[in-house]
Amino acid sequence: MDPLAFTRLNHGRIQAVESSFRMSGKPLATPGRVLFGEGQLLKRSRRRCQPKVFFLFSDVLVYGSIIVAGRWYKNQKTISLADIQLEDLEDSIWMENQWLIRTPRKSFYVAAGCPEEKQAWMEHIVACRDRWLQTAAACQNGPAFTPFTFAATWIPDGASAMCMRCCNKFTAMLRRHHCRNCGFLVCAACSKQRAVLRHIHPIDLQRVCRLCSGRLLQEQQQEEEHLYVDVAAVLGEGEQEEEGKGMTLRNFHGWLNSQTQPRSHFMYLKPEQLPPRKTKLPPQDILLS
Numbered sequence: 001m002d003p004l005a006f007t008r009l010n011h012g013r014i015q016a017v018e019s020s021f022r023m024s025g026k027p028l029a030t031p032g033r034v035l036f037g038e039g040q041l042l043k044r045s046r047r048r049c050q051p052k053v054f055f056l057f058s059d060v061l062v063y064g065s066i067i068v069a070g071r072w073y074k075n076q077k078t079i080s081l082a083d084i085q086l087e088d089l090e091d092s093i094w095m096e097n098q099w100l101i102r103t104p105r106k107s108f109y110v111a112a113g114c115p116e117e118k119q120a121w122m123e124h125i126v127a128c129r130d131r132w133l134q135t136a137a138a139c140q141n142g143p144a145f146t147p148f149t150f151a152a153t154w155i156p157d158g159a160s161a162m163c164m165r166c167c168n169k170f171t172a173m174l175r176r177h178h179c180r181n182c183g184f185l186v187c188a189a190c191s192k193q194r195a196v197l198r199h200i201h202p203i204d205l206q207r208v209c210r211l212c213s214g215r216l217l218q219e220q221q222q223e224e225e226h227l228y229v230d231v232a233a234v235l236g237e238g239e240q241e242e243e244g245k246g247m248t249l250r251n252f253h254g255w256l257n258s259q260t261q262p263r264s265h266f267m268y269l270k271p272e273q274l275p276p277r278k279t280k281l282p283p284q285d286i287l288l289s
């Protein structure tokens with residue numbers, strides 16, 4: 001699968017997650033975010049154990065209560081991966097295959113359906129977090145083009161008599177517009193493109209000039225390819241020799257497929273976008289705590 005097709009597929013998956021929370025969830029699509037996996041885990045709170053749905057993204061872990069498995073969730077919670085520490089735990093009489101998720105604000109116990117699931121979840125969360133921290137650190141060292149992180153100051157209408165991109169004179173017919181990214185005064189022809197600008201709105205498209213559009217697009221694609229292939233390499237260690245030239249997108253998918261076969265509660269996304277299967281609830285004695 002080529003990276004552009006992956007970008008579209010990924011976008012579709014994230015939208016499906018968004019809509020499964022119906023009106024109660026926050027928008028989840030942001031530039032560069034990749035959905036890596038989803039599944040059910042048992043979450044223990046002070047009073048009881050409950051199955052919850054978990055979504056592992058490249059930068060956050062999202063979870064929610066299940067109303068109808070695979071279709072309808074509520075009580076969406078989002079934790080930044082940067083804040084997460086995991087602590088492995090032995091089985092207790094209440095929960096098998098459990099571990100602790102620590103964040104600065106709260107900590108809670110979760111459990112998977114079997115030891116392999118538990119191991120896979122823990123490894124993937126840690127791999128995504130480390131990758132995310134690395135990317136965040138690299139970005140602070142100044143990438144070639146940084147999208148504006150605060151709303152750009154708009155150049156006042158009277159400040160330029162001509163389009164600041166193509167230099168055509170503004171007239172009654174050639175109207176002024178503002179690029180939402182750089183704030184420059186531009187004509188309609190030079191600002192046909194639209195892009196998501198995270199600092200303005202998480203998903204709405206904004207008018208951008210052709211210069212900003214090209215840069216933002218390039219930036220976003222680089223970010224997504226980079227994340228995808230690199231995380232693939234991190235997650236797929238041990239399969240790298242297969243084709244003699246490192247982890248390719250294809251053997252990463254093969255690896256993902258192999259991960260989904262024997263699973264019950266845990267499911268890593270297949271490239272064909274299978275909807276999450278309905279999973280069996282854990283045995284009743286685990287639910288009683």
Ligand SMILES: [Zn+2]
Pocket residue numbers: 163164165166167168186187188189190
């Ligand atoms: Zn122009």
Ligand SMILES: [Zn+2]
Pocket residue numbers: 179180181182183184208209210211212213
């Ligand atoms: Zn611009």
